[in-house]
Amino acid sequence: xxxxxxxxxxxxxxxxxxxxxxxxxxxxxxxxxxxxxxxxxxxxxxxxxxxxxxxxxxxxxxxxxxxxxxxxxxxxxxxxxxxxxxxxxxxxxxxxxxxxxxxxxxxxxxxxxxxxxxxxxxxxxxxxxxxxxxxxxxxxxxxxxxxxxxxxxxxxxxxxxxxxxxxxxxxxxxxxxxxxxxxxxxxxxxxxxxxxxxxxxxxxxxxxxxxxxxxxxxxxxxxxxxxxxxxxxxxxxxxxxxxxxxxxxxxxxxxxxxxxxxxxxxxxxxxxxxxxxxxxxxxxxxxxxxxxxxxxxxxxxxxxxxxxxxxxxxxxxxxxxxxxxxxxxxxxxxxxxxxxxxxxxxxxxxxxxxxxx
Numbered sequence: 001x002x003x004x005x006x007x008x009x010x011x012x013x014x015x016x017x018x019x020x021x022x023x024x025x026x027x028x029x030x031x032x033x034x035x036x037x038x039x040x041x042x043x044x045x046x047x048x049x050x051x052x053x054x055x056x057x058x059x060x061x062x063x064x065x066x067x068x069x070x071x072x073x074x075x076x077x078x079x080x081x082x083x084x085x086x087x088x089x090x091x092x093x094x095x096x097x098x099x100x101x102x103x104x105x106x107x108x109x110x111x112x113x114x115x116x117x118x119x120x121x122x123x124x125x126x127x128x129x130x131x132x133x134x135x136x137x138x139x140x141x142x143x144x145x146x147x148x149x150x151x152x153x154x155x156x157x158x159x160x161x162x163x164x165x166x167x168x169x170x171x172x173x174x175x176x177x178x179x180x181x182x183x184x185x186x187x188x189x190x191x192x193x194x195x196x197x198x199x200x201x202x203x204x205x206x207x208x209x210x211x212x213x214x215x216x217x218x219x220x221x222x223x224x225x226x227x228x229x230x231x232x233x234x235x236x237x238x239x240x241x242x243x244x245x246x247x248x249x250x251x252x253x254x255x256x257x258x259x260x261x262x263x264x265x266x267x268x269x270x271x272x273x274x275x276x277x278x279x280x281x282x283x284x285x286x287x288x289x290x291x292x293x294x295x296x297x298x299x300x301x302x303x304x305x306x307x308x309x310x311x312x313x314x315x316x317x318x319x320x321x322x323x324x325x326x327x328x329x330x331x332x333x334x335x336x337x338x339x340x341x342x343x344x345x346x347x348x349x350x351x352x353x354x355x356x357x
Contacts (some may be wrong), residue, residue: 003276014088015060016097021055024093028222031093033065045095046157054122057097064098064120068105071112078217079279082224086272089228093160100189101128101164102214103175105340106202111158115162127160129178129188142167142174147197149176151190159183165190174203212213216292218280223292223299227271230299230306237313251313260309268306271299 005013019076031045057063066081067073076084088096104116104126118124118301132139133154138152148178165188167175177199202210238261241252251257278291 001280003273003280005079005083009077009083010171012062012065012076012080013083013087015062016084019057019060019062020087020091024091024095028091028093032104044092045329046335050095053095054098058122062097063099063122066099067116071105071116073100077279078220078282079276081221082279083276085221085224085274086228086231088223089230090232096246100121100126101200102218103128103164104206105116106210106213107177107179111177111197111201119162122164124164125160126164127158127162128213129157129165131156138173140165140167142169142195144169145194149197149200151176151178151193151195153190154189154211155188156186157183157188158186160253163188166207169204174204175201175207175210177201205263216278216288219292219296220275220288221269222284223295224275225277226299226303227268227275228267230264230303231273233306234261236270237264237310241313242353254268257313259341260313264306264309267302269294271302274298286341290348 015022027049030049044050054063059123061074062084064072064075065074065084067075084097098119100116100119104119107116115124115126119126130138140151142154143150143152144172149169151165153167155165156162158162160183161179163178163181165178166173167176167190168174175193178193178195181190181193201207230312238252241257241261242249242250252261274291276297278288278295281288342356
C-alpha cells in the first residue's frame with residue numbers, strides 16, 4: 001500500500017497548515033478554556049473573528065471540503081480529510097473548515113435544500129448532539145405529539161444554528177433536525193422541545209443504522225486529529241528541552257529526555273501510517289472497520305503517552321500550566337478511556353471470530 005500523498009493532497013495539507021499557523025494559533029489565548037469541562041477543546045471563537053475565518057476559508061476553497069461533491073461540497077477523500085484533521089489537531093481553537101456531520105448527507109431532498117445547502121455555503125452551522133453530560137448512553141426521550149415530536153433531556157454539543165439531536169423513541173434511537181435551541185457552556189437543554197415530523201432524519205429508530213455507514217471514517221479522522229495533538233506536544237517538548245537548562249546544560253542532552261522524544265517521534269509516524277491505511281481502505285470501498293479501530297486505538301493511546309512524557313519533560317504537572325492543550329486534553333481523558341475500552345472489546349471480538357473461522 002502506497003502512502004505517498006498526491007500533489008493535490010500535499011497542496012491541501014500546506015494550505016491547512018498555513019491557515020492553522022497564521023490564523024488559528026495566534027488566537028488561542030482568546031479561546032482558552034481551563035475550567036476542566038470535558039469535551040471542550042476551547043471556547044467558541046468570537047463571532048466577528050469566526051466570520052472572518054469562515055470567509056477566508058471559503059475564499060481559499062477550504063470550506064465544506066469533506067461534503068460530497070454531488071451535494072455541493074469539496075468531495076475531499078477520507079485520506080485528504082485525515083491530512084487536514086491532523087493539521088487542525090495542532091491547535092485547540094474550535095474551527096474545522098465547515099466540517100458537517102455525515103448523518104446530514106442522508107437527508108431527503110427537502111431537508112437538503114433547507115439545511116444542507118446553506119451549511120455548505122457557510123450560511124449556517126450544524127452540529128451533532130449525540131453525547132450526554134450524565135450518561136454514556138442515549139437517555140434523551142422523543143415522544144410523538146400529534147404531527148410533531150417532543151424532546152426532553154440534555155446533550156453535549158458545540159455552538160451551532162442547527163443540531164442533529166439523537167433521542168430515544170419507542171422504536172429506537174432517532175435523529176432529529178432541531179432549530180433554535182439554547183446553547184450554554186457546551187450543553188443543550190431539551191425541555192418539551194417540539195420538532196416537526198418532517199425534521200426526522202431517516203427512519204424512526206434508524207439513527208444507528210445511518211451512523212454505521214460513516215463510523216469508520218469518523219474514527220479514522222478522529223485518530224488523525226489526535227496524531228496532530230501529539231505532534232504539537234512533541235514540538236513543544238522538543239523546544240522546551242532545547243531551551244531549558246539545568247545544572248548548566250539543556251535538558252535535551254539527558255538520555256531520558258532524548259528517549260522520550262525519540263519514542264514519541266517514532267510512535268507518531270506509526271500512528272500516522274495506521275490512519276493512512278484505514279483512510280485508503282475506506283476510499284477504496286473496503287470494509288475498514290478493523291483498520292479504523294486499530295488506528296483510533298493506537299492514536300488515542302499515543303496521545304496519552306505523549307501527555308505523560310510531556311509532563312515528565314517539563315518536570316511534573318506543576319510546570320505545565322503554560323500548556324493549555326495538555327490541560328484541555330487531560331480534562332477529557334476519562335471519556336477517551338471509556339471509548340478505548342469499547343473499541344478494544346469490539347476489535348478483540350472481531351479478531352477472535354476471524355481466528356475461529
